[in-house]
Amino acid sequence: MTLSVSSQSRARPSWLAEQSNLIGLAVIIVLFWVLFTSLAPGFVSSFNLFALSRSLAVDIVIGFSTMVVLATGGMNLAIGSIGVCAVMASGYLMQTIGLPIPVAMALALLLGAFLGWLNGFVIVRSGVNSFIITLASASLFLGGMLILSKAQTFNALPPEIAAFGRMRWGFLSPLLFVALGLGAALIVLFRFTALGREILAAGANPRAAELSGVPVGRAIIIAHTLSGALAASAGLMLVFRLGAAMPSIGQDWLLPSFLAPVLGGTLLAGGFVSVVGTILGALLVTTLRSGLLVMQVGNFWLQLFLGLILLFAVMVDRYRGVYAERRSLGRKNPRQTSGRSA
Amino acid sequence: MRLTIEGIGKDFPGVTALDNVSFEILPGETHALMGENGAGKSTLIKIITGLYRPDRGRLLVDGRPVDFHSPRDAIAAGISAVHQERNLIPRFTVGENIMIERPPTRNGVIDFDKVHAEARKFLDMIDPSIDTRTEVRHLSVAQMQIVEIAKALSLEAQVLLLDEPTASITGHEADALFAVVRRLRDEGKAIVFVSHKLEEVMAISDRVTVLRDGRIAAAGEPISRMDRGKIVSAMIGREERVAEMGTRDVDRSKTVMEAKNLATSFGHKSISFQLHKGEILGLYGLVGAGRTELARALIGDGKVVSGELRLNGQVVTIPDVPTAIRRHKLGYISEDRKAEGLILTHPIRSNIAISVWRRIASKLGLIGRAAERRVAEPLVAKLEVKTPSIEQAVGKLSGGNQQKVSIAKWLAAGVEILIIDEPTVGIDIKTKTAIHELIGEITREGVSVLLISSDMPEMITLADRILVMSDFALTGTIENSRRYEPMSREIMGFIHAGAEAGHAAAATAHG
Numbered sequence: 001m002t003l004s005v006s007s008q009s010r011a012r013p014s015w016l017a018e019q020s021n022l023i024g025l026a027v028i029i030v031l032f033w034v035l036f037t038s039l040a041p042g043f044v045s046s047f048n049l050f051a052l053s054r055s056l057a058v059d060i061v062i063g064f065s066t067m068v069v070l071a072t073g074g075m076n077l078a079i080g081s082i083g084v085c086a087v088m089a090s091g092y093l094m095q096t097i098g099l100p101i102p103v104a105m106a107l108a109l110l111l112g113a114f115l116g117w118l119n120g121f122v123i124v125r126s127g128v129n130s131f132i133i134t135l136a137s138a139s140l141f142l143g144g145m146l147i148l149s150k151a152q153t154f155n156a157l158p159p160e161i162a163a164f165g166r167m168r169w170g171f172l173s174p175l176l177f178v179a180l181g182l183g184a185a186l187i188v189l190f191r192f193t194a195l196g197r198e199i200l201a202a203g204a205n206p207r208a209a210e211l212s213g214v215p216v217g218r219a220i221i222i223a224h225t226l227s228g229a230l231a232a233s234a235g236l237m238l239v240f241r242l243g244a245a246m247p248s249i250g251q252d253w254l255l256p257s258f259l260a261p262v263l264g265g266t267l268l269a270g271g272f273v274s275v276v277g278t279i280l281g282a283l284l285v286t287t288l289r290s291g292l293l294v295m296q297v298g299n300f301w302l303q304l305f306l307g308l309i310l311l312f313a314v315m316v317d318r319y320r321g322v323y324a325e326r327r328s329l330g331r332k333n334p335r336q337t338s339g340r341s342a
Numbered sequence: 343m344r345l346t347i348e349g350i351g352k353d354f355p356g357v358t359a360l361d362n363v364s365f366e367i368l369p370g371e372t373h374a375l376m377g378e379n380g381a382g383k384s385t386l387i388k389i390i391t392g393l394y395r396p397d398r399g400r401l402l403v404d405g406r407p408v409d410f411h412s413p414r415d416a417i418a419a420g421i422s423a424v425h426q427e428r429n430l431i432p433r434f435t436v437g438e439n440i441m442i443e444r445p446p447t448r449n450g451v452i453d454f455d456k457v458h459a460e461a462r463k464f465l466d467m468i469d470p471s472i473d474t475r476t477e478v479r480h481l482s483v484a485q486m487q488i489v490e491i492a493k494a495l496s497l498e499a500q501v502l503l504l505d506e507p508t509a510s511i512t513g514h515e516a517d518a519l520f521a522v523v524r525r526l527r528d529e530g531k532a533i534v535f536v537s538h539k540l541e542e543v544m545a546i547s548d549r550v551t552v553l554r555d556g557r558i559a560a561a562g563e564p565i566s567r568m569d570r571g572k573i574v575s576a577m578i579g580r581e582e583r584v585a586e587m588g589t590r591d592v593d594r595s596k597t598v599m600e601a602k603n604l605a606t607s608f609g610h611k612s613i614s615f616q617l618h619k620g621e622i623l624g625l626y627g628l629v630g631a632g633r634t635e636l637a638r639a640l641i642g643d644g645k646v647v648s649g650e651l652r653l654n655g656q657v658v659t660i661p662d663v664p665t666a667i668r669r670h671k672l673g674y675i676s677e678d679r680k681a682e683g684l685i686l687t688h689p690i691r692s693n694i695a696i697s698v699w700r701r702i703a704s705k706l707g708l709i710g711r712a713a714e715r716r717v718a719e720p721l722v723a724k725l726e727v728k729t730p731s732i733e734q735a736v737g738k739l740s741g742g743n744q745q746k747v748s749i750a751k752w753l754a755a756g757v758e759i760l761i762i763d764e765p766t767v768g769i770d771i772k773t774k775t776a777i778h779e780l781i782g783e784i785t786r787e788g789v790s791v792l793l794i795s796s797d798m799p800e801m802i803t804l805a806d807r808i809l810v811m812s813d814f815a816l817t818g819t820i821e822n823s824r825r826y827e828p829m830s831r832e833i834m835g836f837i838h839a840g841a842e843a844g845h846a847a848a849a850t851a852h853g
Contacts, residue, residue, distance in 0.1 A: 200688075205684070207681060212667075
């Protein structure tokens with residue numbers, strides 16, 4: 001096993017082994033689809049599939065928003081607040097100011113990116129944990145929005161908004177393709193760009209990255225900026241879906257935002273993301289929500305299930321972390337003396 | 343209490359850390375455990391204190407086999423260790439730290455008067471001057487060691503392991519510590535004294551055990567029958583270390599780095615030195631002397647507050663590490679490979695290419711794996727990194743191969759000056775030689791190296807000149823004659839001079 005490397009001998013762990021987590025997740029999703037379809041045939045009606053695709057789009061983008069920050073080993077608890085700020089800004093710009101839809105949307109996205117940048121800037125400058133900074137900014141952004149908007153819903157938006165929200169491609173919403181397009185862009189970012197690699201390096205080991213010449217502070221700020229822009233995108237998707245800009249958007253994002261990436265194998269400790277995993281994770285969340293709705297099981301049960309699933313996913317994450325460390329350091333469980341195979 | 347180590351063996355992937363190690367530790371003796379970095383000392387300590395379990399062999403206490411599953415078991419058996427990494431809680435008081443394992447209670451509530459009274463009792467045995475109500479974070483390193491020893495005594499330790507106790511304390515403090523050690527020994531405790539400082543070992547131990555390459559090179563030899571030369575030859579396996587570098591011919595006409603009266607945010611004062619092209623300039627000093635901090639200030643990971651730093655004749659200020667690397671071709675290899683050097687979960691490929699991501703990216707900022715491989719593969723081959731694949735996670739490599747990856751990273755970046763901090767900590771002796779040769783080779787290719795090490799033989803093997811640092815100041819510069827005895831005596835002389843000067847300065851400041 002100890003030979004110097006040449007380009008021919010690039011033994012890698014098999015593709016299947018690397019993807020085992022995703023395959024497991026996909027199997028669980030299929031099982032739920034079979035279960036829901038057999039219990040409530042309405043689950044696969046074209047109406048429900050359309051509704052499901054719309055909410056899946058939002059869940060995916062919310063998941064991405066948290067995923068890009070998890071990549072740095074941090075978190076962003078303010079995504080709901082950033083989302084609703086963008087929502088209300090877009091409503092104000094379209095309804096009160098009367099700006100064209102694309103301009104208003106672009107400005108709302110910029111606002112989201114700016115709020116994310118602000119989070120990142122404060123985190124890097126103060127050196128305080130992102131948990132506490134974004135907990136504070138979540139309340140700050142939400143409060144600011146409520147004061148400025150007086151919590152008034154903008155429900156006289158241009159009719160094209162609701163029309164786009166109702167649009168179908170086949171039986172799917174175009175919003176889903178927007179979400180998948182963002183996913184493709186994120187794959188390129190994290191796999192093939194210097195910036196994405198720097199964000200992951202900063203998350204895996206900030207000191208080593210810093211001493212290797214990676215501008216770690218900049219990478220963290222950019223990840224938060226991206227997270228803000230993605231949160232704003234998710235908010236705007238909801239504006240299309242609801243045909244209105246409501247101040248209540250975003251308040252129930254926190255749990256699914258963590259569920260999707262963590263279920264999909266993104267490490268909480270930072271340094272590794274899975275875009276496809278996040279999409280599958282979001283699909284599981286949406287499937288459960290939609291299935292329980294179709295089966296007319298109350299929302300309370302959904303909360304309970306999602307909580308259980310997150311706990312389960314975190315356990316798996318923890319186990320993988322311990323396992324990876326043990327393999328990389330060659331340390332066995334000290335209680336197992338037999339079976340010395342490293 | 344008699345502790346018998348019987349045929350102990352321990353394997354890690356790719357390396358046998360300990361092989362058939364047997365010796366005995368007796369009550370009422372100070373037993374020195376010696377060996378070079380990577381000889382297996384720390385693995386053995388971890389086995390004795392219950393952190394690791396041996397793969398082979400066993401431990402016996404008073405002739406009865408014991409099987410430790412955790413440090414708790416070892417402590418219960420009467421074995422306590424004072425580790426290099428402090429195990430005290432900084433914000434707790436001295437008394438609370440000493441009594442933390444079993445705080446006395448009254449009506450279910452901790453009885454603090456009794457905590458301090460009990461702690462006092464143990465502290466009085468060794469150093470009555472420390473107040474039990476002081477928070478530990480206000481103590482000096484030497485005082486913390488005393489507190490740890492008191493804590494071990496409170497746990498009724500019969501065997502006390504001191505792991506490099508003098509690594510970061512001054513000569514005076516060490517003398518006080520040795521007095522404590524002698525008193526405890528006379529009371530019948532067994533003291534295991536781990537150190538690589540010959541003078542200390544000769545001065546205070548009764549017997550000495552030497553490990554080399556994970557095996558016993560000398561088992562419990564009475565110190566009266568040993569002398570310096572015998573211990574050194576047991577440690578390194580031959581009479582005196584011959585310079586492995588051959589004669590080095592360094593042209594000192596070109597100065598690549600020059601410091602003039604530098605002061606740093608870490609507290610360095612008037613640091614002046616010159617590093618020539620292709621030279622290996624050693625920076626020797628005890629742990630805590632400020633060597634790593636100087637390196638950090640030089641690469642922009644700390645601030646130079648006054649004085650002048652010239653690179654290739656130009657006065658420069660380096661605001662951050664990326665600037666040091668990209669603009670000034672100045673790199674730093676940390677002594678802590680795992681925490682600061684490498685990204686253990688990422689593959690060899692990206693650990694090497696990380697320093698050049700920006701350079702190899704296309705105009706759109708894209709980098710493919712192929713581009714990274716083009717950078718990494720030739721270096722992996724050149725440095726003979728032993729791995730089944732370039733995609734292997736770096737955490738799975740041995741220490742020596744990890745160090746090669748660190749060096750490869752800087753060769754990829756094309757650095758001209760490389761600061762290497764303790765290059766062979768935790769690396770076995772054969773790979774160590776390979777790393778030494780590698781460092782020699784890169785200097786022949788024109789890289790200039792500032793070598794930080796507290797490993798005296800390594801310093802004398804590698805460096806062309808040696809700067810001695812003591813208490814954040816340079817106390818001397820020595821031309822390396824590559825003769826071990828006179829060199830080490832001269833170096834230690836500068837260190838003691840520095841410590842004395844420090845004491846004198848402190849005394850004047852107080853007076």
